[in-house]
Amino acid sequence: MHIHISIARQLLTLIDGVGQVIRSYPVSTASRGAGEQYGSFCTPRGKHVIRARIGAGQPVNTVFVARRPTGEIYTEDLGRAFPDRDWMLTRILWLSGCEPGRNRLGCVDSMRRFIYIHGSPDTATMGAPGSHGCIRMRNADILQLFDLVPPYTPVEITED
Numbered sequence: 001m002h003i004h005i006s007i008a009r010q011l012l013t014l015i016d017g018v019g020q021v022i023r024s025y026p027v028s029t030a031s032r033g034a035g036e037q038y039g040s041f042c043t044p045r046g047k048h049v050i051r052a053r054i055g056a057g058q059p060v061n062t063v064f065v066a067r068r069p070t071g072e073i074y075t076e077d078l079g080r081a082f083p084d085r086d087w088m089l090t091r092i093l094w095l096s097g098c099e100p101g102r103n104r105l106g107c108v109d110s111m112r113r114f115i116y117i118h119g120s121p122d123t124a125t126m127g128a129p130g131s132h133g134c135i136r137m138r139n140a141d142i143l144q145l146f147d148l149v150p151p152y153t154p155v156e157i158t159e160d
Contacts, residue, residue: 002154010127026126028136036108041132044110046103048155051096060139064088086132090119090139091146
C-alpha cells in the first residue's frame with residue numbers, strides 16, 4: 001500500500017499493493033507551490049514515509065500545537081478568536097523524506113520542516129492550494145486515512 005499526492009490535482013490517492021485505488025481524497029497543499037527548502041512554506045516533492053501517526057483516540061477537531069493536543073476542540077468561535085492560527089486538527093501523519101539532498105537531511109529535510117498530512121477546519125477549502133507546506137485534509141477524510149495506513153507507509157508527492 002502507498003499514498004500518492006498530486007499537487008496539480010490537489011488529490012491524495014491511497015493505492016493497494018497491486019496498483020488498485022482504495023480511496024481518493026481532495027486535499028490542500030501549499031499556497032506557495034512545490035519546494036523543499038527550509039522556510040519556503042512550500043510542499044516538498046518526492047518519496048516520503050509516514051514516520052509517525054499522532055492523535056489516535058483523540059476527539060474530532062482536537063487542536064494540535066507542536067504535535068501535542070492543546071486540550072482545545074476547534075469551533076468556529078475559536079477560529080474567529082484566532083484567525084491567524086494554522087489549524088492542525090483531529091490527526092497528524094508526520095512525513096519523513098527518503099531522498100538525501102532532495103527531501104532528507106540538511107536544509108531540505110521534510111521531517112525537520114514538520115511536514116504533515118493533517119485535518120483542518122471544515123470551512124477550509126479543499127481542492128485548491130492554501131496550506132503553509134503541509135497537506136490539509138477534511139477531518140472525516142483524515143480519520144479514515146489514519147485508520148488505513150500504518151507507520152512507514154510510502155508517500156510520493158508529485159507536481160503532476
